[in-house]
Amino acid sequence: MSLSDAKALLAEALQVAPATLGDEARLGAVEAWDSLAHMRLILAIEEKRGAPLDAETAAGIESLADIARVLAL
Amino acid sequence: MMPRQPQRPPLRRPPRPLKIETERWLLRTLVPADASERWCGWVADPEVMGPVNTAPRTMTRAELAAYIARFDQETRLLIGIFERASGLHIGFYQVDLNPRHRTASLNVIIGDKSFWGRKVVLETRAALLDHLFRNGTEKALGAPLARNFPAVFNYKAQGWRLEGILKGQCRPMYGGPRLDQYQYGLLKDDWIAMRRKAAP
Numbered sequence: 105m106s107l108s109d110a111k112a113l114l115a116e117a118l119q120v121a122p123a124t125l126g127d128e129a130r131l132g133a134v135e136a137w138d139s140l141a142h143m144r145l146i147l148a149i150e151e152k153r154g155a156p157l158d159a160e161t162a163a164g165i166e167s168l169a170d171i172a173r174v175l176a177l
Numbered sequence: 178m179m180p181r182q183p184q185r186p187p188l189r190r191p192p193r194p195l196k197i198e199t200e201r202w203l204l205r206t207l208v209p210a211d212a213s214e215r216w217c218g219w220v221a222d223p224e225v226m227g228p229v230n231t232a233p234r235t236m237t238r239a240e241l242a243a244y245i246a247r248f249d250q251e252t253r254l255l256i257g258i259f260e261r262a263s264g265l266h267i268g269f270y271q272v273d274l275n276p277r278h279r280t281a282s283l284n285v286i287i288g289d290k291s292f293w294g295r296k297v298v299l300e301t302r303a304a305l306l307d308h309l310f311r312n313g314t315e316k317a318l319g320a321p322l323a324r325n326f327p328a329v330f331n332y333k334a335q336g337w338r339l340e341g342i343l344k345g346q347c348r349p350m351y352g353g354p355r356l357d358q359y360q361y362g363l364l365k366d367d368w369i370a371m372r373r374k375a376a377p
Contacts, residue, residue: 132334139327140294146326159323159342159357166333 110172113152117145130167149174193250199304202297203259206250207269209242211257215266217241219288228325229286232350252276258287258301267292270305279315285328298331307372310365317368322347323357336371337361 107127114129115122118136131137146165150156152175157165161177164170194206217236219225226233236244248255254272259265268287274280283305287297306317319337321328332339340362345355 131330137330138294138296139298139330142330143326159344159359162323162326163329163339163342163359 107168107172110168110175113148113175114145114168114171117141117148125168127168132166145171153177195250195254195256195308197304197308198261199300201261202301202304203261204256204270204301204305205259207245207248207255207257209245211266212238212241212245213266214238216288219268219286222288222290224290225286225288227350228322228328229284230322230347230350230356256305258285258297260292265289267297270301272305272309274309274314276313279313280318281309281314281316282318282320284319293327298328299335302331302335306363306368310368315365317363319361319363320358321361323359329359332359332361335363336367337363338367 108122111122111125111127111129115125118125118134118141120136125134129137131142146157146162149165149171157174161174165174194208195204196206197204217238220236220241221233223233245255247253248271252274254270254274256270256272257266258268258270260267267289268285271284273282275282283302285298285302287293309317317337319328319332320343321332323329323342338361339359341360343358343360346358347356349356
């Protein structure tokens with residue numbers, strides 16, 4: 105799973121165009137990344153992986169890089 | 178002979194009743210007269226109560242008023258969140274103060290779902306933290322369920338420290354495996370430093 109795939113997933117959860125997200129996108133620095141978007145994001149990651157995330161993994165998702173890392177697991 | 182401990186200033190409890198205004202919201206101490214059909218509706222709504230692992234239930238206004246009256250508003254605070262523009266009551270904080278350890282445990286529910294995703298918690302909890310830390314609290318505590326993703330977002334976005342993962346801490350409402358819970362903490366000095374850094 106590439107960074108651009110992760111960006112597409114994040115953009116869908118945030119309901120924004122992927123081009124509006126930089127490679128350094130992270131929670132707290134992107135206006136559209138709010139509490140509901142975060143919920144959509146975690147659920148989308150779980151759907152991609154086909155299993156719920158454990159608490160340790162879910163707790164570590166704070167940036168685009170984190171999403172790419174978790175999707176690659 | 179034991180060395181003398183430096184004297185700490187006495188703990189000042191938040192004034193009663195509490196009233197805090199932010200840009201968009203008003204926080205104030207709730208009283209039994211605030212019991213409303215709207216609030217009874219939140220208690221009965223599985224989408225509102227599920228994330229805090231509480232079974233929805235039917236509650237009358239009188240029962241809700243009695244529940245509100247049980248808060249002493251000194252060490253157990255029940256604080257309403259109101260939209261300033263409309264006066265609409267949209268949610269509430271429950272805050273448990275521990276005077277000995279100078280901690281404050283915070284729980285929040287935004288009952289009116291039309292306000293979800295509008296950063297109500299970030300704005301109101303910042304003001305509430307300012308208030309608590311000015312009045313003797315030295316550490317704030319929060320313990321969301323691990324799968325309460327919106328709540329977890331709010332702790333992360335506000336700079337709270339994840340201090341632990343409590344595995345299988347809670348029995349679920351409707352069966353299934355036990356639920357994990359996060360323990361978040363925020364020290365007064367860390368909060369003040371964050372506020373200073375964010376100041377223009």
